[in-house]
Amino acid sequence: MSANPSGALPPGVAPLTARHREIALMQRVRGRSGLEPAEREALGSLYDGTPADAAGDEGEVLRLLTRPFSREVTVPEYYQYTCMHVYAWFLEHWPKDPVGAGLLALHTTLVDLLDVERAVWPVGGPVPRPDHVAERVALLESLIGTVRGTTADPFSLTPAGELVDRAALDPESARRVALLAECTRFPRSDRHEEHVFLRAVQACESVFFLVRHLAVEVADAVGEDPAGAARRLAQAADCAELLNGIFRVLLTLSPEGFMTFREQTGQASAVQSLGYNSMEIAVYGFDPRKGEVYDSIGHLDVLNSPAVTGYRALSAVLAGTGDPALAEGWTRLDRSLSRWRGSHYRFARTYLPSGVEASGGTEGAAYVKKFVKKDACLPGQDPVSARELLSGFLFR
Numbered sequence: 001m002s003a004n005p006s007g008a009l010p011p012g013v014a015p016l017t018a019r020h021r022e023i024a025l026m027q028r029v030r031g032r033s034g035l036e037p038a039e040r041e042a043l044g045s046l047y048d049g050t051p052a053d054a055a056g057d058e059g060e061v062l063r064l065l066t067r068p069f070s071r072e073v074t075v076p077e078y079y080q081y082t083c084m085h086v087y088a089w090f091l092e093h094w095p096k097d098p099v100g101a102g103l104l105a106l107h108t109t110l111v112d113l114l115d116v117e118r119a120v121w122p123v124g125g126p127v128p129r130p131d132h133v134a135e136r137v138a139l140l141e142s143l144i145g146t147v148r149g150t151t152a153d154p155f156s157l158t159p160a161g162e163l164v165d166r167a168a169l170d171p172e173s174a175r176r177v178a179l180l181a182e183c184t185r186f187p188r189s190d191r192h193e194e195h196v197f198l199r200a201v202q203a204c205e206s207v208f209f210l211v212r213h214l215a216v217e218v219a220d221a222v223g224e225d226p227a228g229a230a231r232r233l234a235q236a237a238d239c240a241e242l243l244n245g246i247f248r249v250l251l252t253l254s255p256e257g258f259m260t261f262r263e264q265t266g267q268a269s270a271v272q273s274l275g276y277n278s279m280e281i282a283v284y285g286f287d288p289r290k291g292e293v294y295d296s297i298g299h300l301d302v303l304n305s306p307a308v309t310g311y312r313a314l315s316a317v318l319a320g321t322g323d324p325a326l327a328e329g330w331t332r333l334d335r336s337l338s339r340w341r342g343s344h345y346r347f348a349r350t351y352l353p354s355g356v357e358a359s360g361g362t363e364g365a366a367y368v369k370k371f372v373k374k375d376a377c378l379p380g381q382d383p384v385s386a387r388e389l390l391s392g393f394l395f396r
Contacts (some may be wrong), residue, residue: 015175015178015179016061016182017058017061019058019062020061020062020065023043023046023062023065023066024065024182024183026039026043027043027065027186028185028186029190030190031186031187031188031189031190031191031194031264032068032186032187032188033188033189033264033266034189034190040069041069041071043065043066043069044066044069044070044071045071046062046066046069047062047063047066047067047069047070047073048070048071048072048073050062050063050066061179061183064085064086064089064179064183065183067083067085068080068081068083074396075396076272076297076298076299076396077266077272078269078270078272078273079395079396081188081198081201081265081266082184082198082201082202082205082273083183083184083186083202084202084205084275084393084395085395086179086180086183086184087105087180087184087202087205087206087393087395088393088395090105090176090177090179090180091105091209091393093172093173093176097152097153098209098213098393099152099153099210099213099214099235100152100153100158100160100163102206102207102209102210102213103147103150103152103160103163103206103210103239104160104163104164104167104177105180105206106147106203106206106207106210106242107144107147107148107160107164108177108180108181109180109181109184109199109202109203109206110140110143110144110147110199110203111144111181112181112185112199113140113195113196113199113249114137114140114141114144116185116195117133117136117137117140117195118137120192121133121137132252132254133252135252136196136249136252139245139248139249139252140249142245143242143245143246143248143249146242146245147160147161147242148160148161148164149161150235150238150239150242151235151238154231154232154234154235155228155231184202185198186198187261187264188261188264188265188266189260189261189264191257191260191261193253193257193258193260193261194261194264194265196249196250196252196253197250197253197258197261197265200246200247200249200250201270203242203246204243204246204270204276205273205275205276207239207240207242207243207246208273208275208276208278208279209275209279209393209394210236210239211236211239211240211279211282211283211333211337212275212278212279212281212282212283212390212391213391213392214232214233214235214236214239215236215279215282215283215313215314215390216282216314216387216390216391217229217232217391218232218233218236218314218317218318218329219282219312219313219314219317219383220383220387222317222318222321222326226323226325226326227325229326230323230325230326230329233325233326233329233330233333234325234329234332236329236333237329237332237333237336240332240333240336240337240340241332241336243336243337243340244336244339244340244343247340247343247344247347250347251343251347253351255350255351258351259351271293271297271367272297272299272300274299274300274303274394274395274396275393275394275395277290277294277300277303278303278389278390278394280371280374280377281303281308281311281313281386281390282311282313282314282390282391283313283314283315283333283337284313284314284315284374284377285311285312285313285315285316285374285377285378285379285380286303286308286309286310286311286313286377286378286380287371287374287376287377287378288309288376288378289370289371289376290303290371291304299396302389305386306385307382307385307386307389308385308386308389308390309378309380310380310381310382310385310386311380311382311383311385311386311387311390312379312380312381312382312383313377313379313380314330315330315334315374315377315379316379316380317383318330319379338372341368341371341372342372344368345365345368345369345372348365348367348368349365352365
């Protein structure tokens with residue numbers, strides 16, 4: 001069943017002009033993979049012909065909607081698919097509260113998926129809601145509640161739900177929330193199930209950012225403020241556990257449903273994600289087995305730089321700590337990430353038929369399995385060499 005089969009946007013969404021709406025619908029009706037070459041060229045020309053400093057909202061939103069088609073900016077396929085440039089634009093509005101902004105972005109992504117599920121499969125609609133969709137809706141409702149209850153500031157104990165409610169009352173914040181949802185809802189195919197996959201990938205990227213940003217903050221604070229570091233570490237562990245909730249939602253996809261749109265995703269793969277790889281480096285250190293992969297994927301070669309390979313990761317900073325709060329926080333963080341890596345491996349093993357190459361050009365489940373354990377990662381010695389890179393939001 002196709003989401004928005006008529007090309008209509010779900011109700012209650014972003015403040016798009018008529019022109020923006022037309023551009024969005026062009027990309028949604030058949031999915032981005034269904035665009036004709038002339039349509040792609042037109043969208044690319046819109047981005048390349050709109051100055052980055054274009055005055056007013058018109059140009060800003062136009063660039064958000066069309067960047068993946070640029071002929072002047074090289075956008076890797078993974079970032080064409082995931083629209084991480086929109087998340088970067090969203091986060092820059094809250095430079096002093098990156099964690100709160102990251103949780104707000106995550107909440108927005110999950111709520112939009114839930115809204116789409118409810119719109120396509122309404123309760124009491126002409127077609128009964130399938131059991132797997134009912135399970136998906138229930139899991140999303142629970143996960144969104146967990147996100148709202150996640151601490152955005154471990155010192156004031158402000159929950160993310162309070163930030164969500166505040167944003168809804170502030171016109172500029174509400175505009176950004178609406179546009180984040182609107183300008184990232186672009187599956188490649190016209191298959192409804194792909195919405196689940198795309199939103200799960202985008203939600204995971206939000207969490208990758210949260211975990212690595214907090215990991216760097218914890219590593220910085222351990223020496224001078226161990227109590228504060230322990231609070232941030234507990235916050236990082238809470239965020240990491242959200243990855244497992246996201247995967248539970250993703251697993252409501254059937255392998256058959258996944259294969260109906262997989263080909264349209266092309267070479268877009270989490271293997272190519274700067275956010276995912278830098279999160280693992282910030283937490284566990286550089287894995288030399290990935291060096292060849294980083295060199296083969298142009299935008300990842302920065303991760304082979306001496307600054308990154310020598311960075312002293314959180315695992316090394318906390319190794320052998322005698323502080324009970326830090327030890328407990330590390331155990332929770334490591335355990336949640338370990339469970340997520342196991343889920344990732346099981347997903348690849350279950351959803352990719354034997355012998356089928358993964359979308360990133362790797363050997364699929366076998367590649368993922370190599371990196372489930374982190375005992376090959378280098379501890380590193382320099383606590384500041386890659387700090388700025390690893391703690392910021394990354395995209396290409």
